[in-house]
Amino acid sequence: MAERPQAHQAGRLAWYSKSSLPPLAPHDILSPAEHEEYSAMSSGARREEFLQGRWALKRLLSAALETAAGGAEPELRQIVIPRLSSGALGPLRHPDGHALYPSVSHSRNYLAAACSRYPLGVDIEQTRPVDCLSVARRFFTASEVVQLEALKTDFERMRAFLQIWTLKEAFVKCEQSALARVLGRVGFQPGQQEQGRVLFRLVLPQDAGTGKAYEAFCCWPASDVCVGLVQAGIWPIHL
Numbered sequence: 097m098a099e100r101p102q103a104h105q106a107g108r109l110a111w112y113s114k115s116s117l118p119p120l121a122p123h124d125i126l127s128p129a130e131h132e133e134y135s136a137m138s139s140g141a142r143r144e145e146f147l148q149g150r151w152a153l154k155r156l157l158s159a160a161l162e163t164a165a166g167g168a169e170p171e172l173r174q175i176v177i178p179r180l181s182s183g184a185l186g187p188l189r190h191p192d193g194h195a196l197y198p199s200v201s202h203s204r205n206y207l208a209a210a211c212s213r214y215p216l217g218v219d220i221e222q223t224r225p226v227d228c229l230s231v232a233r234r235f236f237t238a239s240e241v242v243q244l245e246a247l248k249t250d251f252e253r254m255r256a257f258l259q260i261w262t263l264k265e266a267f268v269k270c271e272q273s274a275l276a277r278v279l280g281r282v283g284f285q286p287g288q289q290e291q292g293r294v295l296f297r298l299v300l301p302q303d304a305g306t307g308k309a310y311e312a313f314c315c316w317p318a319s320d321v322c323v324g325l326v327q328a329g330i331w332p333i334h335l
């Protein structure tokens with residue numbers, strides 16, 4: 097019988113407005129390897145982004161790890177998030193034996209972080225003026241372009257565009273770029289709205305043949321920011 101997850105085992109998704117974050121000290125947050133990566137960054141803005149992302153991720157991971165460690169939340173700097181050679185993040189090992197997959201995303205004043213037992217990707221995008229239809233005609237599937245063309249206002253089109261865009265970026269992170277070659281043929285079809293999120297059905301080309309069950313959803317933490325999440329597995333994600 098399939099394992100029935102308990103509430104504390106659920107995956108987690110969190111987002112932040114960067115202007116509301118507390119002051120962050122690298123030595124409280126980063127592991128030695130992350131500190132090395134941080135120190136080698138030449139741009140101050142990139143260093144700040146990296147630090148904020150690791151802080152957000154490790155808060156989620158610390159809470160997820162605590163449930164197994166008998167109540168003791170590990171210190172953030174003790175949590176080591178593997179960095180793979182592709183640039184993607186690798187999974188951590190939970191003391192219970194299962195994997196914990198992290199993902200992080202930045203967009204101007206916003207930041208999103210997520211972790212779960214299944215590989216996942218998160219992407220956050222702040223709204224900006226963009227010619228949705230011409231970008232969509234380049235990167236989206238024919239059916240997604242039709243969805244956008246059918247919308248009546250630029251506002252509706254921008255929202256629908258950002259939902260699909262964040263899902264495609266999230267899919268690339270979830271698959272660690274492995275399926276980037278078929279990205280133009282990976283489709284997302286909007287379904288029902290549930291608990292503040294819009295659920296999507298993922299349509300993969302036959303030759304991608306991953307044989308996995310994916311979950312995908314978008315939400316709008318504020319009117320100017322969209323978050324897309326794709327998970328390669330069926331497991332609850334708490335916002």
Ligand SMILES: CC(C)(COP(=O)(O)OP(=O)(O)OC[C@H]1O[C@@H](n2cnc3c(N)ncnc32)[C@H](O)[C@@H]1OP(=O)(O)O)[C@@H](O)C(=O)NCCC(=O)NCCS
Nearest residue numbers: 146149182183184185200201202235264265268269272273
């Ligand atoms: C890798 C990629 C997904 C990163 O997304 P982004 O919007 O540039 O940046 P984000 O802030 O959202 O995400 C950055 C995080 O992605 C992760 N990442 C970096 N390279 C990655 C890779 N090759 N695979 C998976 N995740 C990766 C990292 O965790 C990084 O944050 P960190 O360096 O602070 O740890 C993106 O650059 C990319 O290649 N996208 C696919 C290209 C494309 O065709 N897009 C069109 C969609 S329609």
